[in-house]
Amino acid sequence: MPELIITKNLDVPGIDSLAVYQQYGGYTALAKALREYQPDALVEMMKVSGLRGRGGAGFPTGLKWSFLAKNNMPRYLCCNSDESEPGTCKDRVLMERMPHRLLEGVIITSYACHVQTAFIYVRGELTRAAEQVEKAVDEAYAAGLLGSNILGSDFSLDVIVHRGAGAYICGEESALMESLEGRRGYPRLKPPFPAVVGLYGGPTVINNCETLATVPAIVAGGAEWYASFGTEKSKGTRIFCLSGQVKNPGNYELPLGVPMRTLIYDEAYGGGILGDRELKAVIPGGSSTFILGADKIDTPLDYESIAAAGSMLGSGGVIVISDETCIVGAIARMSEFYRDESCGKCTPCREGTFWMTEILERLEHGHGEMRDIDLLLDICDNVSGKSFCPLGDAATSCITSGIRLFREEFEYHVTHGHCLTGPGSKQQAHETVQAVGSR
Amino acid sequence: MISEQAKQRMRDLASRYPVARSAVMPSLHIAQLEEGYITAEGLQAVAEAINLTIDDVESIATFYTMYYQRPQGKKIIHVCTSISCYLRNCDALVEHLEQRLQIKRGETTPDGNYSLKTAECIAACSSAPALQVNGEFYEHMTNERADALIDALDQELGIERRV
Numbered sequence: 001m002p003e004l005i006i007t008k009n010l011d012v013p014g015i016d017s018l019a020v021y022q023q024y025g026g027y028t029a030l031a032k033a034l035r036e037y038q039p040d041a042l043v044e045m046m047k048v049s050g051l052r053g054r055g056g057a058g059f060p061t062g063l064k065w066s067f068l069a070k071n072n073m074p075r076y077l078c079c080n081s082d083e084s085e086p087g088t089c090k091d092r093v094l095m096e097r098m099p100h101r102l103l104e105g106v107i108i109t110s111y112a113c114h115v116q117t118a119f120i121y122v123r124g125e126l127t128r129a130a131e132q133v134e135k136a137v138d139e140a141y142a143a144g145l146l147g148s149n150i151l152g153s154d155f156s157l158d159v160i161v162h163r164g165a166g167a168y169i170c171g172e173e174s175a176l177m178e179s180l181e182g183r184r185g186y187p188r189l190k191p192p193f194p195a196v197v198g199l200y201g202g203p204t205v206i207n208n209c210e211t212l213a214t215v216p217a218i219v220a221g222g223a224e225w226y227a228s229f230g231t232e233k234s235k236g237t238r239i240f241c242l243s244g245q246v247k248n249p250g251n252y253e254l255p256l257g258v259p260m261r262t263l264i265y266d267e268a269y270g271g272g273i274l275g276d277r278e279l280k281a282v283i284p285g286g287s288s289t290f291i292l293g294a295d296k297i298d299t300p301l302d303y304e305s306i307a308a309a310g311s312m313l314g315s316g317g318v319i320v321i322s323d324e325t326c327i328v329g330a331i332a333r334m335s336e337f338y339r340d341e342s343c344g345k346c347t348p349c350r351e352g353t354f355w356m357t358e359i360l361e362r363l364e365h366g367h368g369e370m371r372d373i374d375l376l377l378d379i380c381d382n383v384s385g386k387s388f389c390p391l392g393d394a395a396t397s398c399i400t401s402g403i404r405l406f407r408e409e410f411e412y413h414v415t416h417g418h419c420l421t422g423p424g425s426k427q428q429a430h431e432t433v434q435a436v437g438s439r
Numbered sequence: 440m441i442s443e444q445a446k447q448r449m450r451d452l453a454s455r456y457p458v459a460r461s462a463v464m465p466s467l468h469i470a471q472l473e474e475g476y477i478t479a480e481g482l483q484a485v486a487e488a489i490n491l492t493i494d495d496v497e498s499i500a501t502f503y504t505m506y507y508q509r510p511q512g513k514k515i516i517h518v519c520t521s522i523s524c525y526l527r528n529c530d531a532l533v534e535h536l537e538q539r540l541q542i543k544r545g546e547t548t549p550d551g552n553y554s555l556k557t558a559e560c561i562a563a564c565s566s567a568p569a570l571q572v573n574g575e576f577y578e579h580m581t582n583e584r585a586d587a588l589i590d591a592l593d594q595e596l597g598i599e600r601r602v
Contacts, residue, residue: 074457086521086560117457124468124505125517125561127574160455165464165503168559182460182489184502200457243523243564250565287522287560317564319523333525337559343502 005217005226005237006210007253010097016132018139021100027145029216033108034153037219042112046215048223050235054090055080055171055208056286056315058303061215065113065205067195073202077110077118078180081133081209082164082171084123085286086337087317090239090251091209095122095129098213099136103159105212107145108219110157113205117158121176124164134161168341172389173206175343186345187389210239210316230256234302234313244320247271256302260284263301264320277322281405285314287334288394290401291321310401326419327406331398332360338395349392352383356399363410364424366417373403373410441484445473449488459489463499467506476507512547512554514592517571520557523564532568533557535582539589552596 004010014020021027033042046062053059068075079102083091094102102120110118120137122130137159140146148156162180164170170179174188177199198204214236218226227235234256240263243249248271252263260282264270273279279294284301290311292299299309306313321330339353356379362368380396387393403410412420419425448469452462466488470481477500486493500506518524518533533555537543540553547554563569566578570585577588593599 083562084560087523087564088560089562089564089566092562123562124503125558125571125574128576162461163465163468164505165468166505167503179464180461181458182463182499184499241565243567244526249523249567283522317523319526319564321526325526330522330525333520334522337521340559 004253005221005229006094006101006214006239007251008217010093015098016096016100016136018100018136018143018145021098025220026100027104029219030104030107030145031151033111033219034151034155039112039114042108042219045218045223046112049218049226050223050230050233051211051214051218051226052234052303053208054210054214054238054316056085056288056312058313061207061211064195064207065109067193068113068205069196069203071203074117074200075113075115076199076202076204077106077113077115078173078176078199078204078206079106079118079120079209079212080171080173080176080206081120081122081126081129082168082176083126083209083315084168084171085288085315085317086334087241087243087283087286087319088315089241089243090316092123092126092129093251094209094213094239095126096132099129099132100140101216102133102209102213103136103140103145105215106159107140107150107157108215109205109207109212111155115205116156117160119180119199120159120161121170121180122161122163123171124166130161130163137161167343168337169343169389169391172391175389176206177204184343186343187391189388231300231302231304233304238316240301241315241317242270242320243317245274245277245322245325246320247274254301257300257305259297260299260301260318261297263318264297270320273320273322275322275324277324279320280323280325281321281327283311283317283319283321283398285312286317287319287337288312288390288397289314290397291327291405292401293405311397324422326364326422326424327402327409328360328364328413329419329422329424331402332357332364334398335360335395338391342391342395346388346392348383349387349389349395352379352387352392353395355379356383356395360399363413364419366413368410368414370411370414372414373407377403441470441473441480445469446484446488449485453489460491462489463491463496464503467496467500467503471506476510510547510551513552513596514572515554515556517556517558517561518544519559519561519563519567519569519571521560521564523560524567524569527567529568532570532580532582532585535585536589539586550598552598553592 043065051061167185169175170185175185179185194204296309335357339357342353344350383392384396449466453459466485486496569578
């Protein structure tokens with residue numbers, strides 16, 4: 001079992017409280033950072049550690065911090081805890097069970113980036129997570145870990161927990177800032193990037209919850225220690241959210257570069273495919289990433305290898321699909337998500353996601369035509385790269401990769417009017433009738 | 440009815456943020472907590488506390504799906520129907536709850552006790568299928584567990600059902 005970093009002590013009873021968190025070494029990294037490091041040295045430390053964003057894009061964290069514009073505007077930190085990418089369920093657990101680790105990361109990051117006001121944007125639906133983080137913030141204020149002159153230093157920080165209200169788009173960093181400023185969550189035009197003109201016009205750093213929760217361990221253990229985990233280019237560990245048709249779904253922290261097969265089949269993790277079926281496909285980084293076929297099962301789970309295999313590591317949401325599942329139905333379901341969550345600001349995404357879903361539904365229900373398959377690809381081409389923000393691109397990933405890998409299933413829906421495989425297939429219906437008849 | 444206490448909390452929030460306008464979302468949450476959904480009075484209270492126009496507040500309230508535009512049941516059930524739950528047969532769970540509660544998804548029972556909704560991914564993918572009741576998570580759901588949950592909620596609400 002590899003040494004755990006982000007999820008270490010996660011199961012300790014009462015670790016959500018300040019007292020227990022401190023018993024297990026909590027806030028010693030903060031004390032060390034304030035005592036031994038100048039802010040710039042911490043930025044350098046993050047660069048050396050190789051930590052990359054765990055939200056989806058995988059941007060190097062230290063580099064992001066170093067991009068903050070040097071001007072007279074107040075700087076801000078936004079913790080993106082608007083976890084809502086289908087297949088992703090790690091930030092919720094971190095916030096619910098160990099909110100102080102996140103908060104410690106927020107405080108250290110704020111110090112490193114010369115930030116005096118930080119926001120933790122918690123997804124609206126995650127009531128308990130938000131309450132836990134709010135409680136942690138209150139405890140930290142009372143203990144002098146937040147507010148003026150933290151731990152006797154000349155560093156002061158104010159943290160505000162801000163709850164969302166049900167909009168996937170607010171996980172997009174510029175929409176998150178719009179939402180924090182009290183407006184509809186429409187993405188902003190980039191550039192200017194948040195590091196230059198961000199929240200309230202100030203230079204702003206926006207990091208994912210898991211990314212920030214990793215910072216204290218790096219400060220405590222050192223950049224070289226952290227970089228000793230993982231691969232040459234993808235350093236450290238991350239939480240993989242294993243879901244779908246696998247025997248033991250769960251959140252598993254593993255060093256980057258572990259083969260997908262290990263995560264899915266090893267008894268310590270996924271334990272194999274549900275019902276001992278065959279693996280059909282894997283979505284490696286949340287529903288916004290390209291579907292990979294079963295032949296890619298030995299791909300190491302690191303940024304470069306997954307990219308080379310034709311997808312993205314994304315948010316770490318590994319979704320397992322067995323041969324029992326009709327891919328057309330699954331893709332139609334994913335497409336519905338993007339239709340419902342498109343913010344409506346730009347036409348390609350608003351209209352594209354609507355029509356892609358319509359066409360997928362009619363294919364799924366046996367009313368499609370052969371030309372619909374290429375029509376879908378044509379619409380994807382007109383949405384991806386032509387939408388205002390990455391949501392549009394994300395909506396096309398499952399469709400383009402799904403058709404490329406499983407075109408015959410789409411065609412089967414057209415020619416036969418039902419699924420090739422799974423509960424919706426006529427063969428299945430036949431088997432069921434036989435089974436009932438033989439009782 | 441938005442209490443004076445709630446209005447004061449909204450005003451406090453407006454001064455807590457660097458810019459008062461940022462308090463609009465938390466204030467709408469407070470208004471909804473008071474009245475169960477966003478009413479004309481709720482919009483007005485938020486607008487006054489933060490010094491925005493009512494239309495401005497409404498434009499925000501209508502963007503975010505968690506701000507309800509009409510009254511909801513006492514127990515709001517959100518069943519996740521996104522991909523990870525779909526792969527664990529959430530559709531059967533929704534159908535089961537529809538039968539049990541005698542309403543379709545998106546509806547509220549005539550007695551005003553339950554609203555049944557489908558939801559986009561609620562970050563419980565590794566414990567699918569999952570649902571929330573008034574924000575609280577129920578994971579690894581089966582039809583039997585759903586029945587037991589409704590039984591418990593019925594008891595809490597004082598509902599007697601014909602068997």
